[in-house]
Each structure stands twice: as structure tokens, then as C-alpha cells.
Amino acid sequence: MRASKKEYLSLLMIVALHGHEMVVREILSHSPNIVTMVELEGRMHSINGDLVNNVTALRCALGRAHFPVASTRIDVGRANINHGPVHPLLLDAVIRGRLDIVDLLIENGYADVNQTKTNDENRRNSLIVSVMYGHTSIVEYLIKRNAELESKTHVDGNTALRQ
Known part of the structure; x- marks a missing residue:
């Protein structure tokens, strides 16, 4: 059986990847369960093309050096900094x-x-x-x-x- 090469990303991950801090704040402010949304895991290709599993929106923001978004994810969304892919x-x-x-x-x-x-x-x-x-x-x-x-x-x- 061949492993899937598809990416699975939440809206919050996509917004974090593109560095849209205000949109991240807006999504978090309307989320009924911030912790679940913040810690949701996906799968994406890294900048060098590797498929990375267990990626969160925080990792997406950090990986692309969108530090204001990353700080918002931690400060407002209470993202777990110990929750990395590995x-x-x-x-x-x-x-x-x-x-x-x-x-x-x-x-x-x-x-x-x-x-x-x-x-x-x-x-x-x-x-x-x-x-x-x-x-x-x-x-x-x-x-x-x-x-x-x-x-x-x-x-x-x-x-x-x-x-």
C-alpha cells in the first residue's frame, strides 16, 4: 500500500502559514473550544519538500518565521510549546x-x-x-x-x- 502524499491542514494552520495575525485572532475569538482548535494536528510539506505529520498551527507559524502569529497562538490560544511533531x-x-x-x-x-x-x-x-x-x-x-x-x-x- 502506498502512503498518502496529501496535506491535511485546518483553516487556522493555513492562516498561520501565511502570517495573518488578525485573522488568527478573529478565528480564536469565535472558537467555542480554543484548546482543541489550537492543538489540532495536520500534515504538510515543509519548505524542503518533506512531508511532516502531527503539525499544529503554531509549528506552521514558527516554520515560516511568522513570529507575531506564533506569539498570538501561545498568548491568546494557549498553544502548547511542548507539542511538536516529534x-x-x-x-x-x-x-x-x-x-x-x-x-x-x-x-x-x-x-x-x-x-x-x-x-x-x-x-x-x-x-x-x-x-x-x-x-x-x-x-x-x-x-x-x-x-x-x-x-x-x-x-x-x-x-x-x-x-
């Missing part, structure tokens, strides 16, 4: 090398540099993941934001310095 959004941004998203999440107090962990058995934090992927600008940023240098992974006990 990992919490901070780690997803670290893995993709998106310092702009990392900065938005940390500087606005949406994510704690030392609390976010991967969803796998290793439980790596954002600093360890940024070192693993070689994103030196993100490593520097996280250290300046007081990332714990001695935090260890659950399985092998390595710190960011030992990666």
Missing part, C-alpha cells in the same frame, strides 16, 4: 538550526532552556542536542542564557561537553 518545539528548532525560533521561545519565556528534553530514552536537553548537531551559534546562545553545562543524558550520562 519533540517539544524548542528542541525541534534546535535540531533544525533555527536560532530565530530558539530566541523567540526563550526570550519571551515560552520555553525554559534547562527544562526541555527530547522524547526519547536519552532525555537530551537543548544544549546537548545543539552540540550533537553542531549548531555552534545556538550553543553560544544557550550558554549565554544559562544553559546547564553539567546536565547529563539519562542513558549514557554524557554532558554537552562530552558529546
